[in-house]
Amino acid sequence: MLALISPPVVDPRSTYLGSAILSGHLSRFQVDHTTRDANLDFFDWLFTQKTAEGYANASNDALLRYLSLELEPAKAILKGNGFFDVQSRNKARNVLDLYCRALSVVFPDMDLRLHRFSYGGIERSAKLLSDALRSEKPNIFHDYYEYFLRTAQSDLEERVAVSITNSDQLFPGLMLGKYLKDRGHEVAVGGACVTKLREHFLSKNSFSDCFDVAVFFEGEEAIIKFALSGTTAFETTGWANFVVHQGRDTISSSYGKSLKPSSWASPKFSNSETKKALRPKNVLPILTSKGCSWGQCTFCTIPESSGAGPELVRNAVLQNSVSCIERLQRDNDCSNFIVVDENFPASRQVQFSEYLSSKKVCVNWLAYARFEREFTNENCLTIRKAGCRKLLIGLETTSNRVLKLMKKGVTRKIIEANLTAFRKSGIAVHLYGMVGFPGQKLSEAIETLEFVIQWLRSSENALDSASFSEFNLNTSSPIGRDPASYNLIISSDRNDDIISSTYHEADGSEVTDWVEFRKVANERIVSEFGERSMVGWEEYSLLLADRCDDKFRNFEARPRLTVSTLENHDIRRHEVRSFETCKHHKQGYLLLNDETSQSMFVSRALQGMLDHTPTHGSAASLFQRAQAAYPNLTEEAFAHIMNGLARNGIVAITHRTQN
Structure with missing residues (x-):
């Protein structure tokens, strides 16, 4: 056994x-x-x-004690019909996320x-x-x-x-x-x-x-x-x-031996395990290929780790994949699927869609893909009619110069044509942007940011979204194996590096400053879209897809754009300290926003304001209570913290209110 x-x-x-x-x-x-x-x-x-x-x-x-009473109601919302109310869902999700952050204390x-x-x-x-x-x-x-x-x-x-x-x-x-x-x-x-x-x-x-x-x-x-x-x-x-x-x-043993796709087994999921997931309906992953048919991106580790061998990609028979979906529909009561192939090319998506349609298999699905010429208007309509609700695509940059450095195999013209075809067919898209690739200039990164903002501003699809993250020098990527060809010097011990290496530019050439980009990006996001919302949770996109097509559309439709946080920036390009001294550089609750989260003051102030019992009284009396415990607490700081809690939806789900 x-x-x-x-x-x-x-x-x-x-x-x-x-x-x-x-x-x-x-x-x-x-x-x-x-x-x-x-x-x-x-x-x-x-x-x-x-x-x-x-x-x-x-x-x-005190905050953990307060949140302890909110966790079970939050879970119940995300697993039940309350999930489909946008305000309830966001509050529940934010309560759980704040609790995770609060555990840093x-x-x-x-x-x-x-x-x-x-x-x-x-x-x-x-x-x-x-x-x-x-x-x-x-x-x-x-x-x-x-x-x-x-x-x-x-x-x-x-x-x-x-x-x-x-x-x-x-x-x-x-x-x-x-x-x-x-x-x-x-x-x-x-x-x-x-x-x-x-x-x-x-x-x-x-x-x-x-x-x-x-x-x-x-x-x-x-x-x-x-x-x-x-x-x-x-x-x-x-x-x-x-x-x-x-x-x-x-x-x-010698390693790298690969199974033929005909030998791949159909996944077997345990219903008793999947029911623990925080979602009201099942969403299951399926695999139709291993590897990537392109396989040339300089920052990518897929060819190194997929085991696909010299052919770059191994494809399952798509009829078998559709039969797998039919079985999972029956055995696991699932009609929402994520195709987790590293890259699901347009041609195979069309074949997959035709098989689904011919067998009258009605499902919603999303997949990871690349920009490519084959995403024509006709092909996108075929894919959408077969249940494709969203594609997750690595945009990285809109600069043709940087795309060539990355060996992405696409141009801005192809990107724009694909996005137009997706929009016409009703397929939502999540765009992944990359900032800080060797040789990329700050102006080029901001140009990509503006492109994404304009694309989101003109979107009428509630499921469209985008995110930016900092380039990471993966040790098993082409650029990680040959950093000198990209003007990089590895500053960490290659024998000690696990996933990625720290580095610096060999000649001090201009590179995108991630901190500066993030500052500009956050200012633009707030000015264009208001307060930022959490990105990701792609399983939720599938569950909300049908409702975004009808009366829920306007309620849900809010462009989603974010940039990843700075938690690991202090060790990305510098030597890592010993474990005993390598403290997380943001102590405290890490909530509200970057400015307030860097201070333990937020943690101490919240302890003075929140406890495990319902809090009654006016805002003024709450401030007096907090100030009695923390004399240095100003009214301005108090208001900032309370506004931050309200923005994050940390309002008692059990309807305890402050009167």
């Missing part, structure tokens, strides 16, 4: 695909196993009154959000990660894994496979492996993130304490061998894509 586990921490709305595909493969070969989505279970545990009250009591924190090294996780920058350094895994410092996963083992013990087999798909899962996933190994379990780790870091797993170091077997690229064959191997001294004859550390010996 084998237990498959998806570790924290990714997203409370999402069901991830890796363990579901392995479950389907094991079922095909009649291998007994269980599955556990520890990511969804983690958030389900975290967003309970009992958990929040424990942290509130331990820290004597208990765990100051941790930056936890609804859609991402960081722990003092350790995900960038093998040494820092190693130190953190061995550290006795309290962290939230110690608490959760104690709960997890108590509740999962009956389902937890002697052998466990942990699927680590992205960097946010790296620390909690390896920590889970170590936690289980220390308690007598035999542990395999795998997934896209492990594949990217395979050189670190091949060498015997402190990571070795976290696993018995590490699996690279596709793990279907190795995971069956791991499940059926009879002894701790694993019989590895015939294994592929793995490394085993046994005593002083390291045993590894």
Whole structure:
């Protein structure tokens, strides 16, 4: 028997695909196993009154105590009909996000959000990660894994496979492996993130304490061998894509072996696990290909980690993908799907749509794609009629010069033509912008920003959205493997780098300043669209799509544009400090906006204003109460904080009001 586990921490709305595909493969070969989505279970545990009250009591924190009463109502809204009321949904989501941020008062090294996780920058350094895994410092996963083992013990087999798909899962996933190994379990780790870091797993170091077997690229064959191997001294004859550390010996296979698409298993999802997601209806991921048919972008790691081999991409038979959707509709009561291919080309989207239509399969779906000439008006109409509601596309930049440097294979003319075709057909789009690519000028980044703002201003589709983030020098990307050709000098230790490297420009040439860009962008966003709203939650786009077509349209329609936050900017281009001194540079609650969130003053002031009982009295009396506790609190600062809470929807969901 084998237990498959998806570790924290990714997203409370999402069901991830890796363990579901392995479950389907094991079922095909009649291998007994269980599955556990520890990511969804983690958030389900975290967003309970009992958990929040424990942290509130331990820290004597008034805001945590206040929020502890709001968590269960917020979860109920996001899982029920209240989700479809925009005000209720946003308030509920903001309550949960504020609670995650407020936990920094208990765990100051941790930056936890609804859609991402960081722990003092350790995900960038093998040494820092190693130190953190061995550290006795309290962290939230110690608490959760104690709960997890108590509740999962009956389902937890002697052998466990942990699927680590992205960097946010790296620390909690390896920590889970170590936690289980220390308690007598035999542990395999795998997934896209492990594949990217395979050189670190091949060498015997402190990571070795976290696993018995590490699996690279596709793990279907190795995971069956791991499940059926009879002894701790694993019989590895015939294994592929793995490394085993046994005593002083390291045993590894040649890796990169890929399964033919005809051998891919249909994913098998557990309804008891998916119902924990924060959404009122099921939204499930499906896969129709691995790799990217373009495969030339200089910043991209897909060709390195997909295992697709020299052909760049392997495609499943689309009729089989449609049959998979039909089964998931029936077995999992799901009519909303995300095609999680790294790139779903227009030609395959058209074929996919034709198969869906011919079999009269009625679903909503969204997918990741590239700009390309084949997104014609006719093709876009075919795709939209078959249920495509949104495409998520890497815009990066509108500068033809920078697009050429990136080797994107498109021009601004193609981008504009595609966006026009999407708009005419009714397909929404999310645009990902990139700022700080080597050689890009600030003026070019702002030009892209203005392009996106004008596109959103003219949009009548409530689901259109966009976001900007800073360029990250991934170690396994073409530019990461050959930084000198892009005028970069690596300033970090390449042997210590995990996901990305720190760097500086070789000759001091002009590059886009991310801090300056973010300042300009935020000013433009506020002036054009008012207060910023949370971006992402793409599963929610599908669930809201039909309602945005009718009377809910005007209520929902608000352009969504944001730039990523600055949490890791202080370590992006500079040396990372030791784990013991690498504190998150924004202490406190990280709420309201960047100016107020940088001060612990916000934390202290809120403790004076909020407690676990309903607060009565005028705004003036609230201010007097807070000022009595904190004499330095000014009326202006008090008003700023309270306005910030109101903007973020932190109004008592249970209708407690301040009169």
